[in-house]
Amino acid sequence: MSKHLLQTAIEDCVTKGDRAFIPYIMAGDGGLDRLGEQLILLQEAGATAVELGIPFSDPVADGPTIQEAGKRALAHGVTLKDVLAEVGRLRNEIQIPIVLMTYLNPIFQYGIEEFAKACHTVGVSGVIVPDLPLEECQILKSDLTKHNIALIQLVSLTSPLDRIQRIAKASEGFLYAVTVTGITGAQNDFADNLQEHLALLKKFSLVPVMAGFGISTPSQVREISKLADGVIVGSRIVDALHSGNHNEIRELIGGSKKH
Numbered sequence: 001m002s003k004h005l006l007q008t009a010i011e012d013c014v015t016k017g018d019r020a021f022i023p024y025i026m027a028g029d030g031g032l033d034r035l036g037e038q039l040i041l042l043q044e045a046g047a048t049a050v051e052l053g054i055p056f057s058d059p060v061a062d063g064p065t066i067q068e069a070g071k072r073a074l075a076h077g078v079t080l081k082d083v084l085a086e087v088g089r090l091r092n093e094i095q096i097p098i099v100l101m102t103y104l105n106p107i108f109q110y111g112i113e114e115f116a117k118a119c120h121t122v123g124v125s126g127v128i129v130p131d132l133p134l135e136e137c138q139i140l141k142s143d144l145t146k147h148n149i150a151l152i153q154l155v156s157l158t159s160p161l162d163r164i165q166r167i168a169k170a171s172e173g174f175l176y177a178v179t180v181t182g183i184t185g186a187q188n189d190f191a192d193n194l195q196e197h198l199a200l201l202k203k204f205s206l207v208p209v210m211a212g213f214g215i216s217t218p219s220q221v222r223e224i225s226k227l228a229d230g231v232i233v234g235s236r237i238v239d240a241l242h243s244g245n246h247n248e249i250r251e252l253i254g255g256s257k258k259h
Contacts, residue, residue: 006049009096117147150174153172
């Protein structure tokens with residue numbers, strides 16, 4: 001299989017001396033007709049890729065900010081099928097990779113094979129499924145592999161060494177290093193062992209390591225991105241889009257660039 005577009009985009013950033021920045025947004029927050037302007041804003045602000053959340057009624061990994069964004073999207077009737085169709089319509093305008101973050105249930109409802117085909121058709125580069133454990137990932141991986149779509153694995157601070165090694169070996173596109181113990185949302189402090197943990201992941205991972213969960217200020221972006229290949233920022237981006245604070249988004253993404 002050829003190297004994933006997603007992996008190449010991150011590695012290109014690092015080669016230039018920057019770090020990758022992947023903003024998370026909730027598809028359909030404010031209505032699906034806003035998705036195009038949101039993606040173009042993030043692309044023009046220097047995002048490396050975009051993690052696009054699919055609204056779901058039981059988002060077990062999401063903190064209050066993203067849960068509320070999901071509720072707003074669900075109130076607009078947004079479904080996985082709608083999001084994929086909209087991504088397809090926008091694909092010529094959006095050059096950066098798009099990663100879907102969805103729970104397993106919407107994929108089952110869609111149909112696994114049909115989901116993989118649709119992702120390929122509209123140009124999705126990768127998929128993150130927080131409630132799909134490594135031991136069960138083959139139910140999705142084989143169909144995604146046929147279409148060269150990365151199945152991105154998450155690894156936690158509490159994972160034992162042997163599990164870290166297995167997850168790192170299995171991840172495609174990038175390895176998602178969860179930087180807090182718990183759900184998404186802004187954090188003031190991070191674990192004392194975070195630097196050591198990220199160094200360990202970089203040692204074992206065959207793909208770039210992206211750190212996410214809890215990162216919410218430009219200074220945190222700067223500090224944590226030094227320890228990895230880049231960062232993922234969700235709740236603060238979702239808040240900024242909801243309030244129309246586009247300068248805050250540019251400042252956050254600016255924290256990943258060389259200074």
